[in-house]
Structures are given as C-alpha cells and as structure tokens.
Amino acid sequence: MTDDVSGLRPRMMSVAYRMLGSVADAEDAVQDAFLRYQTAGGVSSPEGFLVRTTTRICLDRLRERKRRGYIGPWVPEPVETRDTRGDSVLSESLTQAFLLLLERLTPGERAAFLLRTVFDYEYAELGEVLGKSEAAVRQLVSRARRRLGLHGDRLFPAAPDRADGLAERFLAACRAGDVKAVEAMLAEDVEVHSDGGGKATAARVVIRGRAKVARFLAGVFRKPWLQDVGVATVNGEPGLVFRSGDAVISVLSLRADGDVRAVYITVNPDKLGRWAAAEIE
Incomplete structure (x- = not known):
C-alpha cells in the first residue's frame, strides 16, 4: 500500500469514529x-x-448493534484531542455530547x-x-437535522472563553470537597453520565440536577485511587485523565456553556486502552 493511501487512515478513522462512537470498532471498520x-x-x-x-x-455495524444489555449509561469512547479550533465543525462534531445526540438517528x-x-x-x-438518489439523501439529511433539533449552520454553540482553565477550577473545587463551590460551577439542569459498562464501579443511571451532581462529584473525587490526575483535552473539550501507574483508569470531560451542563465519566476499561493513540481529526 502506498504512502498516499496509508495517509488516508486519519480521514477514515474520523468518519468511522463519528459513525460508531468507538475507537475499537472504528479501527476494525477501517482495517x-x-x-x-x-x-x-x-x-x-x-x-x-x-x-x-x-x-x-x-x-x-450500526444496524447489527444492540445496546439493550449494556449496564448503566453508555458514553462514547473518549479520545485525546489536540487544538482543533481551526476547524469549528470538526471540533464540535467530536464532542461526547454531540456523539450521544447522534444516537437518536437511524444508521442512514x-x-x-x-x-x-x-x-x-x-x-x-x-x-x-449510500446507494440512494440525490433526492433521497437530501431527505435523510433534512430528517436528521429535525431529529437533532438543529437549525442554521452550527452543530453546537461554541464553547465560551470561560472554558479556559475550566478543568483546573473544576478539579480544585471537587478535590476540596466543597459542595457549594462545585454547585457554583454547574448549570441547574446539569447531568452526569458515568460509564462503567458493568466492568468498573459507576453510577447505574444518569444523575441530574445541580445539588445531586455536586454531592456525587465531591464524593467521587475523595476516592484514594483517583489522586493521580492531569488536565487534558477530551473530544475537543476540557477534561481530566486519572491514572494508576502507567494505566489510564478514568477519563472525564466537561460540556460547558457558561456553566458546566454535562459531565461525562468513562471508567469502562474496554474504552480506555486506546487513549492518546487514536488517529482522529
């Protein structure tokens, strides 16, 4: 295979990952x-x-996939991303919030x-x-936009300037165990999606509401095995990576629009083995 053809791999991975929400499944599809x-x-x-x-x-793969047996909330596999601000569409379409939103759509x-x-x-x-007429694919795109509640050209509002340093402030507040300080960073309707897949300890339901989320997060950050933590960019958004030795044991990302509106926590070990290795734009 020539270098030119091999060089298409990141593009293919970018399509496959957004289609499947899984690095492992995307790698299999590309291969x-x-x-x-x-x-x-x-x-x-x-x-x-x-x-x-x-x-x-x-x-x-999407048509064959069934998640009925998945234990607890499902979160797209997190990926480490560099600075994607040069292409806002690629950046916005990579967020875990957006990938979860895509779950509303049919495969087509x-x-x-x-x-x-x-x-x-x-x-x-x-x-x-897709093996369809131009009119048919126009209808698919139009129907998808309606299902997603999207209007105009943007996929999501751009993250505000306040996102700078957000992960550091969030970490400090949670580590201090100051529930009120954590609450001050959260939107009233904030959600926590915690994905353990039945293979690691995680909340079995989505946690909703400022007070409940603040108490949950303050408790989580007191765990003794979550002390080796660093700031990262997760799917284009502020995040944290927790390690035990050389192994990544948890990845957290923050969806912010003024206040933190969603927190995505991945502890399922099957989704952490490829952290920092995925070739995704």
Missing part, C-alpha cells in the same frame, strides 16, 4: 476497508473507494448527516456512497 481496497483492483479514486467502503461497513440518517454537515460531501457524492 476491513483497507483489506477490501487491496483485493479490489483497478480503483481510480482510492479516497472515494475507502471512505465509501468505510461508511458502508459502519452502516452494517447518521451517515448522511455526518458526511454532508461535517465532511462537506455534495449530495451527489452522498448518493453514491
């Missing part, structure tokens, strides 16, 4: 697409073939919406990828 490319022969546009094949593999709606809105595919190209 399958590369294998099909190697045996296809006579491919005139490697990028077109690989993105189309990756998308179709992801569609099949999700693919059409992402390729059109995030990756700027023309409707004719979408039709080729």
Whole structure:
C-alpha cells in the first residue's frame, strides 16, 4: 500500500469514529476497508473507494448493534484531542455530547448527516456512497437535522472563553470537597453520565440536577485511587485523565456553556486502552 493511501487512515478513522462512537470498532471498520481496497483492483479514486467502503461497513455495524444489555449509561469512547479550533465543525462534531445526540438517528440518517454537515460531501457524492438518489439523501439529511433539533449552520454553540482553565477550577473545587463551590460551577439542569459498562464501579443511571451532581462529584473525587490526575483535552473539550501507574483508569470531560451542563465519566476499561493513540481529526 502506498504512502498516499496509508495517509488516508486519519480521514477514515474520523468518519468511522463519528459513525460508531468507538475507537475499537472504528479501527476494525477501517482495517476491513483497507483489506477490501487491496483485493479490489483497478480503483481510480482510492479516497472515494475507502471512505465509501468505510461508511458502508459502519452502516452494517450500526444496524447489527444492540445496546439493550449494556449496564448503566453508555458514553462514547473518549479520545485525546489536540487544538482543533481551526476547524469549528470538526471540533464540535467530536464532542461526547454531540456523539450521544447522534444516537437518536437511524444508521442512514447518521451517515448522511455526518458526511454532508461535517465532511462537506455534495449530495451527489452522498448518493453514491449510500446507494440512494440525490433526492433521497437530501431527505435523510433534512430528517436528521429535525431529529437533532438543529437549525442554521452550527452543530453546537461554541464553547465560551470561560472554558479556559475550566478543568483546573473544576478539579480544585471537587478535590476540596466543597459542595457549594462545585454547585457554583454547574448549570441547574446539569447531568452526569458515568460509564462503567458493568466492568468498573459507576453510577447505574444518569444523575441530574445541580445539588445531586455536586454531592456525587465531591464524593467521587475523595476516592484514594483517583489522586493521580492531569488536565487534558477530551473530544475537543476540557477534561481530566486519572491514572494508576502507567494505566489510564478514568477519563472525564466537561460540556460547558457558561456553566458546566454535562459531565461525562468513562471508567469502562474496554474504552480506555486506546487513549492518546487514536488517529482522529
């Protein structure tokens, strides 16, 4: 495989991860697409073939996927991200809040919406990828936007300047165990989504409301095994990474719009093994 073709991997991973919300599943889909490319022969546009094949593999995976047996809240697998402020659409579409929102869509709606809105595919190209008419893919994108409650060009409001230093302030307040100080940082309708997948201790339901969330967080940060912590950018947003030795044992991200509106905590070990290694734009 040439360097030019191998260089398409980050693009393919970016599509597959947003489709599936899982780095592991995205890596499998991309690897399958590369294998099909190697045996296809006579491919005139490697990028077109690989993105189309990756998308179709992801569609099949989404149609087969069932989460009914998942224990507790499901959170998209967290990824470490660098500075993505140069491309606001890519940055906004990578947040865990947005990826959770995409769970409302059918597989076809999700693919059409992402390729059109995030990756700027023309409707004719979408039709080729999805095997549908241009009119049909326009309807898919329109229906997806209605389901998501989106209007205009933006996917999410941009994070305010107050997000600078947010993770540090949040960590200090939670570590101090000062429930009132934690409450002061939270929106009234704040939520905590804690994903252990039945393999690590986590809340079994989404925790809602400023007072309940503040008490929960103050308690969590008192745990003796959560003392080795550093600040990180998680899916384009302020976050914290907790370690035990060389192993990552928890990743937390903050969704802020003035106040903290959501906290996403991942402790499921299956979702932490690829932290800092994913090739996602």
